[in-house]
Amino acid sequence: KNHEDLRSNEKCGSVGSCTTVNYNSRRICKLEGSSVSIPGFYSDPSNSKLLVWYKVIRNVDEAGASAVLAYDLDHVEHIDIDHTTSTLKIDDLKKNNSGEYILTFKICHRCKLPDSPGVILEVTEVKVTVVPSAEVSEGQKVRLTCTTSCPLTDSTIYVWYFNNQTLDLPKNQNKHIIFNPVSSHHAGYYSCAVATPLRVNSSIKVLTVKPGGRSITILNIMKLIVLLLIPPIGFKLNLMMRRKTEQSGNGTSKQVNLMPETFRLKARNPSAEAESDEQQEDTM
Incomplete structure (x- = not known):
């Protein structure tokens, strides 16, 4: 990318010399657990020993911003690639690594920073x-x-x-x-x-x-079919039970009616029984 599009304000050291710091990108998105390298490019090699990375702390309630040395954070290291590039590398990123990082001249710990933009790092899950x-x-x-x-x-x-x-x-x-x-x-x-x-x-x-x-429509149709089938099935079962009951009743009445008939037949021939008895006595 064109570094000119992301040029920062000039930074001036205590010796009066000034340099311009540029970044590849103003915003970086990285996953938790991954690593990130943030390069910063500066115009004056003579100031390379005066430039360090800070994590910016911006408070909406207070004017300006304070800074914490990035090297004081976990898994952070500073790599000087050459005399015009300084790279901040962070390994095993955590959510609390999210924030703004800036390459600027050495200042006191938690001192005020000028309102100049750095690189926004966002760590995401x-x-x-x-x-x-x-x-x-x-x-x-x-x-x-x-x-x-x-x-x-x-x-x-x-x-x-x-x-x-x-x-x-x-x-x-x-x-x-x-x-x-x-x-x-x-x-x-x-x-x-x-x-x-x-x-x-x-x-x-x-x-x-x-x-x-x-699915609900099909379920409702099935319920309706079941409801429509219940009356005829119930009627048929009732009819079958009635027929079975009638057949069972008819069989019982025949058996009961036969018994009196037998008794009556025996009662109508007493003389025959007497003659049979007399014949048996004569034989003896």
Whole structure:
């Protein structure tokens, strides 16, 4: 990039010599756990020993700003590449590394700084966002996005996981997942990561898909069919039970009616029984 577009105000040392400090970029976005190198370019090599990096502390309630030596922070080192470039490197970035960094002449610790811009470093995490929400109905359009609080480079590649399994997505759809329409088999646990050697993962997002639209209509139709079938089935069962009861009743009455008939037949032939008895006595 053209450093002239990002030129800072002139810095002047105690010896009266002045130099101009430039930066590659005014704003840098980096992931937690990664590293960053912030180069500063100055015009006068004779001032190289007088320039140091500071983290700026700007208070909205007070005029001006104070500064903390960047070297006092964790995982920070100062690298002099040549006589016109000074680079600040920070490893294993944390959220508290976010802030403004400036290359300027040595000043006292926590002294006031002139209101000149430095480089804004923003350290971000990765998370999954769901639009319209993480709880939707079948048939809706759902968009899942692997997001950061600041924009990464356009060439960033994202990796998606569904129920702890890696998803194979087309290259033009690696930052977003779109379901249109969404269905019940899309429900589950989603997470994403930025494809770097560190593989910074997001937390898990749960997508819940409720029955809706067409599914509810089908369910209502099935309920209606069941309700319509209940009366004829009940009538048929009742009819079968009545027929069975009638058949059982008819069989019992025949058995009961036969018994009196037998008794009556025996009562009508007493003389025959007497003759039979007399014949048996004569024989004896």
